[in-house]
Amino acid sequence: MHGGYRTGSGRKTLSNKKNPVTIYLDDSEKEMVENSPLPLSTNFSQKCRELIWIGLNQLTKELNQNSNEIKYIDLFCGLGGIRLGFEQALREKGLVGKCVFSSDIKPAALKAYKNYFNEDAKCDITKVQISNIPNFDFLLAGFPCQAFSQAGLGMGFQDTRGTLFFDVAKILMEKKPLGFVLENVEGLVNHDKGKTFKVIVNTLEELGYSVATKVLNGKDFGLAQSRNRIYFIGYRGKKVKDLENFTQTHSVLKDIIDYNIPAKHTFFTKKLLEHYKVEELYGKAIKDKRGGDNNIHSWDIGIKGEITQEQRGLLEILLRQRRNKKWADLIGIKWMDGMPLTEEMISSFYSHENLHEMLIDLVDKGYLVYEYPKQLIGNRRVPDTTLKKGYNIVTGKLSFEFSKVLSPDDVSPTLVATDVQKLAVPVRDGIRTLTIDEGLKLFGYPEDYHLDFLKKSEAFDVLGNTVCVPVIKAVSERLLDTYLEEK
Template sequence: MSRFTFADLFAGIGGTRAAYEAVGGECVFSCEIDEDAQEVYERNWEDPITEHDIREVEADSVPSHDLLLACWPCPSFSQMGKLDGLEDERGMLFYHIIRILKEKQPKAFMLENVKNLRFVKDGDAYETVRSALEQCGYTVFDKVLNSLNFGLPQHRERLIVVGFHDDLAPDEDSFSIPTQNQAKLATETDQREALADILEDKNDVDERYYASEKVQSDRREDVEDVSAIPEPSIWHENRAGQITTRPYCGTLRASSSWNYLLVNGERRPTVREQLRLQGFPEWFKIDDSNRSRGRKLTGNTVPIPMIHAVAKELVAELDFDTASTTTVDAGTATSD
């Protein structure tokens, strides 16, 4: 029996769902417009997406739920985008979250977006977001989290916004969004070991993942001493063409240069490795015959262990029945 219910807006392939099901939740409503994400979500969760386009959802048709979860599109706020904030079509999707919050008044919500949301339009965009949430009757907490601090060898910073209905709101001394869990990758050794655990055996990686010999040669010329770079490493290319070698992966992005991230300067991460970098369990499948599709879907989801840590604190604060819980580590889900 579930301990609470949740609505899964901008559901993607279900990363947020995985985290909240692991603490006893039941999904009663889902919304996702991308057809590829719909297919992967429905096949893996064996549950149909309720609605496709949030702009067409009547708020009063959404079932009552305890928690509203929404990781709405980030390009309007990302440094990789045009930084139009709430003024472009994707940024304005936030107001559909507000419609549903006003109508359904769940006990609490959790939203996720890029760290840069705090700084767009000199901070005005986030102030508008926060004010709109407060006007719906919620006390708001926020914090920037990094998936490296939750056991995943991926540098992925995301703004987490949690709100409690004013009638249920804790004070700042009793609730805080967790910034790490026990699996935190605090040292280079920790990060490299975690990366090694995630990478597939070289003999199992299809040749199509390998960069051309020219690209590999160019990468080797761009670093000072190839022989001094420990393995495994991820070679990261920024927009200026500068190469940095790291013991962890840079942020997975839905769209980027094909050679943005290269394992040991040789190949791109496989779809299975990308899923592991977001903390998905091994049973979760994405057809890897189309690498562009796999990259888009994994780049648009959330780091499950990070969201799980937030979910545990949120659910504990609301004092839902804690009879049975699930622990989510990087890439695994096991019963406590």
């Protein structure tokens, strides 16, 4: 740009003769140009031109940078696993992510999120004003599964009222982002005879999104855990990529076990290893209410006291018979999975002259309990004191220090908050519980993610409800492929 300036009504005018553009500068603006600290020409017009080009270049840089920036929100964020997977996918695609809003209410999860991301996610999404949520491109959410009271009626947005998914849907409706990544438990697919799943998909489509869904297992994405979950991705205004034909990678438990952490030596593990070699424990469940080759019972290791071979045989038969539906009619109750049987009933399938003494001894040692049958009242089982007492197996799978010993050559079962602390891993000199860091590795969290500042019970509780990071990365890449094609 070249030209001159002239005084007119207290303003300065700069014109370009080739491209007629007039810039009006007041006295203070003219002073700013002339006093600029940048190394500029002495001619005023040239100074203006150079400053304009500097500004345009900076604006171009910012626009180019912003064109690669993806803004997203992280709802029901928990430990931030969906965010981590989505960010990994962004980097893979040469994009830059920026989380502009996150939300959760669980104290332990909030502590972990703050510790890793240095962001406070404390927010009840059911109470937030949607207008206060910054604009964003993608919504991430691992929303809880709830039944829809009106499911099966309109099968759309209105059917979701009163659920946490409704809050997700409202945000999508009002903010109209480009797309979303959602994760939920596998059971959502068949929840309420499939109505819940149908309402969710129909609602997302009603809101203008092309939707792809798939149940995927973490063990197919390089994790040493079998964890099936349902994943949803959606994109507005363009058919979203499907969730088929992912490249599979695999690992096993020994790939993540820290063998430098020693075994746990307790009365329980001592009794267990008195009767079994460590290798013989691989894949074994330790519980008293089921039979089968893969189960170890408390009487097999004498944890409550040694018993005779005859008593062991009695317990094995009683395990099966107490589930036999014919006894429910004779007792006068609705069938339940494990009913107390009277001595008379037991004698019909196990005849022994000392049966009474054997049963009393098993009660005294704690392998059996002498109790009333239970009636089903509402959703509860209540003892019926009008009926005869019978003998029943005492303890279930969570009654012992360990509920299962995992095989190092296999993947772990699905980790859930209720029993993750009861899972044992074999190490050089015995067995011990999974560590928190091993648990994080089973979900694919990065090496620098730690939960050691939480109580162990808190850490495993939030772990049992988190997501498989590599699966989130894989499904997010499909979503971002759709975005980049449109771009």
